Amino acid sequence: MNQVLEKDTLDALLARIVAEGPAAVSAVEGGFPVVEGNRALFAYVGHADEVRLHHWIFGLESAQEFHRVHAEVWTLEIEIHDAARVEYKLEVVENEQRQLMRDPLNDQLARDPFGANSVATGPGYTEPWWALEDRAKRHGEVLVRQLRCKTFGDVRPLSIYLPPRYRETRRYPLLVCHDGLDYLEFAGLQRVLDNLIDLQEIPPLIVCCTQSPNRTEEYAANERHAEFIANEVLPLMEAEFSLLDGPSDRALMGASFGAVASLYTALQFPDRFGKLFLQSGSFAFTDIGPHGRGPVFDNVVQFVNRYRRNPTKPATRVFLSCGIYESLIVYNRSLLPMLQKTGTEAVLVESQDGHNWENWRDRLRDGLTWLFPGPLWMVYE
Amino acid sequence: MVDPANEAARKIAILGPQHANPILREVLDSESMPGPYVLVAAGWEEREAETGSLESHLGVSVQNLGAWPACETAFEKDSELKKLMFARYDRMRELTRVYRVRMSAELGALRTLFARTNPAAPDDLVGPELEPAFEALRALDDLHRGRVAALNDETFARAHERDSLREGTERMAEMLAGAGTLLIAGGHVGILYNRMRLFRVLDHLNPGAGIAGWSAGGMVLTDTLLLFHDSPPRGAGDAEVHGPGFGIAHGIVALPHASTRLHLDDQARVAILSRRMAPALVTALDGGQCALLGGAGEWSFRGGARLLRPGGQVEDASDSGREPALSPGGTA
Numbered sequence: 037m038n039q040v041l042e043k044d045t046l047d048a049l050l051a052r053i054v055a056e057g058p059a060a061v062s063a064v065e066g067g068f069p070v071v072e073g074n075r076a077l078f079a080y081v082g083h084a085d086e087v088r089l090h091h092w093i094f095g096l097e098s099a100q101e102f103h104r105v106h107a108e109v110w111t112l113e114i115e116i117h118d119a120a121r122v123e124y125k126l127e128v129v130e131n132e133q134r135q136l137m138r139d140p141l142n143d144q145l146a147r148d149p150f151g152a153n154s155v156a157t158g159p160g161y162t163e164p165w166w167a168l169e170d171r172a173k174r175h176g177e178v179l180v181r182q183l184r185c186k187t188f189g190d191v192r193p194l195s196i197y198l199p200p201r202y203r204e205t206r207r208y209p210l211l212v213c214h215d216g217l218d219y220l221e222f223a224g225l226q227r228v229l230d231n232l233i234d235l236q237e238i239p240p241l242i243v244c245c246t247q248s249p250n251r252t253e254e255y256a257a258n259e260r261h262a263e264f265i266a267n268e269v270l271p272l273m274e275a276e277f278s279l280l281d282g283p284s285d286r287a288l289m290g291a292s293f294g295a296v297a298s299l300y301t302a303l304q305f306p307d308r309f310g311k312l313f314l315q316s317g318s319f320a321f322t323d324i325g326p327h328g329r330g331p332v333f334d335n336v337v338q339f340v341n342r343y344r345r346n347p348t349k350p351a352t353r354v355f356l357s358c359g360i361y362e363s364l365i366v367y368n369r370s371l372l373p374m375l376q377k378t379g380t381e382a383v384l385v386e387s388q389d390g391h392n393w394e395n396w397r398d399r400l401r402d403g404l405t406w407l408f409p410g411p412l413w414m415v416y417e
Numbered sequence: 418m419v420d421p422a423n424e425a426a427r428k429i430a431i432l433g434p435q436h437a438n439p440i441l442r443e444v445l446d447s448e449s450m451p452g453p454y455v456l457v458a459a460g461w462e463e464r465e466a467e468t469g470s471l472e473s474h475l476g477v478s479v480q481n482l483g484a485w486p487a488c489e490t491a492f493e494k495d496s497e498l499k500k501l502m503f504a505r506y507d508r509m510r511e512l513t514r515v516y517r518v519r520m521s522a523e524l525g526a527l528r529t530l531f532a533r534t535n536p537a538a539p540d541d542l543v544g545p546e547l548e549p550a551f552e553a554l555r556a557l558d559d560l561h562r563g564r565v566a567a568l569n570d571e572t573f574a575r576a577h578e579r580d581s582l583r584e585g586t587e588r589m590a591e592m593l594a595g596a597g598t599l600l601i602a603g604g605h606v607g608i609l610y611n612r613m614r615l616f617r618v619l620d621h622l623n624p625g626a627g628i629a630g631w632s633a634g635g636m637v638l639t640d641t642l643l644l645f646h647d648s649p650p651r652g653a654g655d656a657e658v659h660g661p662g663f664g665i666a667h668g669i670v671a672l673p674h675a676s677t678r679l680h681l682d683d684q685a686r687v688a689i690l691s692r693r694m695a696p697a698l699v700t701a702l703d704g705g706q707c708a709l710l711g712g713a714g715e716w717s718f719r720g721g722a723r724l725l726r727p728g729g730q731v732e733d734a735s736d737s738g739r740e741p742a743l744s745p746g747g748t749a
Contacts, residue, residue: 416674
């Protein structure tokens with residue numbers, strides 16, 4: 037969490053920086069940005085001709101100009117929501133050379149498959165306690181399988197989470213997770229599962245984590261991908277593990293294009309998956325004209341446009357989550373009533389966050405406990 | 418199945434959770450509930466054998482029935498038995514889904530009515546609506562409990578015909594016949610009830626033995642397995658009837674972990690729960706607290722155990738003398 041100041045001290049700090057320069061910045065022990073109420077003050081110290089803050093907040097200019105307040109000190113103040121998480125990088129321009137970098141005054145980082153960003157948080161944001169490692173709790177096991185894939189003619193890695201105390205004599209719900217290896221690495225999926233199962237908030241369940249080498253094509257409403265999940269992954273899981281029968285105990289999950297793949301697969305195979313967990317789904321559509329999102333979205337937009345013309349019930353329950361700083365929030369808000377009209381029990385949880393793994397991690401408890409209510413009600417120890 | 422009328426002479430103790438402030442030893446001593454102590458801890462599931470801290474608290478060893486592994490073994494040997502129990506589980510889920518449709522609506526109606534009046538002294542506009550609303554909810558709870566009871570009777574009667582259960586049942590029956598007191602640990606209340614029923618634990622218990630159960634172990638002794646949590650991660654926190662209990666601790670509803678699972682300062686929620694379960698006594702049990710059923714058929718309470726009253730009050734019952742137990746016929 038970023039340093040939070042008492043009321044009326046941010047202006048004093050800014051005045052000191054203006055007067056004293058780098059020394060005043062160095063004296064701030066907790067680093068930057070510093071937050072007071074809904075104000076966040078960023079600083080940069082060094083040679084530069086221009087400094088900008090690049091963020092991914094839909095609705096704001098993506099590059100915010102810092103102001104030089106001292107010979108080598110630049111500052112920027114922005115508004116920040118109470119429970120917000122904002123990922124950003126600094127763009128530093130010197131001698132017409134542009135460098136995109138993480139904030140050297142901020143230790144908070146968010147990692148993703150492409151590297152890491154700096155993170156600013158509002159005063160009300162806390163990393164969820166149920167996502168932290170708890171060695172006192174029992175841990176599940178992740179098995180690694182290589183699936184010889186007939187659909188795509190290659191070998192696909194599967195990481196299969198088995199809950200603590202898994203045993204063949206019991207039956208378990210199944211969750212198939214798109215980009216599952218990334219969920220394990222960047223969203224702490226195993227820790228979250230271990231914790232929520234231990235708290236009895238979700239039942240012990242099996243999670244099959246899939247990963248695609250070409251996700252923008254395979255996840256973009258791709259019939260072959262749907263067949264791969266329904267006709268290869270699901271039968272493998274049924275053959276090897278003790279699963280509860282029927283679609284009400286089978287779920288699909290994914291973020292971004294993974295959410296599109298989940299919805300599309302459920303619609304293609306309506307009797308297989310009764311629950312969907314769709315995070316920041318890329319459900320782009322056009323009411324008129326081109327979508328303007330590049331060719332990787334062509335199939336997605338065609339699919340969503342088609343679905344909007346003739347929506348059908350994809351599952352019994354659908355949990356949607358999306359950050360309000362994402363442009364995708366519009367599409368997700370639009371999808372919710374459409375799903376509800378088909379008779380689907382659907383909810384959308386919005387967050388003050390963006391299109392990133394921490395956002396998806398922070399919504400896991402909401403989604404998993406809604407889709408898979410645990411034995412909390414049954415256990416009185 | 419246990420006949421509650423034959424159980425009238427037993428000493429029964431229902432305790433709150435035994436983690437932080439265990440009083441089991443103290444209760445066994447004060448109520449003269451002797452050993453040998455036979456334990457059923459099937460609600461702990463795979464951890465059933467982990468009796469170290471319990472034995473350390475008691476200062477003596479216990480005889481563990483091992484109902485959990487015995488059932489797992491039977492399932493492994495007998496796929497028909499496993500199929501029978503899985504079918505029951507699936508049917509239970511269907512019954513519960515149907516029950517919830519009306520139950521959540523009835524409960525929602527009651528909450529709406531209580532929001533418009535004082536739970537302790539309803540006004541003349543809302544007041545006359547309350548009892549009919551409670552009657553509808555109680556009738557629904559009774560219907561659901563009855564449907565689950567019928568399912569249980571049919572399922573367990575068929576299960577008891579299976580040879581795969583015989584060895585475990587006979588082994589346990591021998592231990593139970595020699596028991597001074599049966600101890601029933603908490604845990605998963607559904608699994609605990611099922612395992613006890615599969616191996617007919619109470620049928621084979623020495624008629625002179627007392628019973629001390631804590632948390633879920635106390636709940637299974639009562640008439641109704643009532644599941645409750647006022648602040649779950651999702652949902653309205655609607656308490657629901659899971660099915661029948663063994664009914665030998667008649668006329669009481671036990672709510673272990675009450676302080677963490679219930680909003681006891683919410684007068685409307687307390688009033689609704691109390692009146693919904695009437696005429697049974699509704700008791701909140703935390704660590705260090707217990708309810709005792711004496712030979713005269715009266716409940717007494719210790720350690721700050723509380724009763725939820727129809728007006729929404731939560732009263733410390735440990736100083737209030739004895740509360741009459743309901744007769745098996747159901748009237749106070």
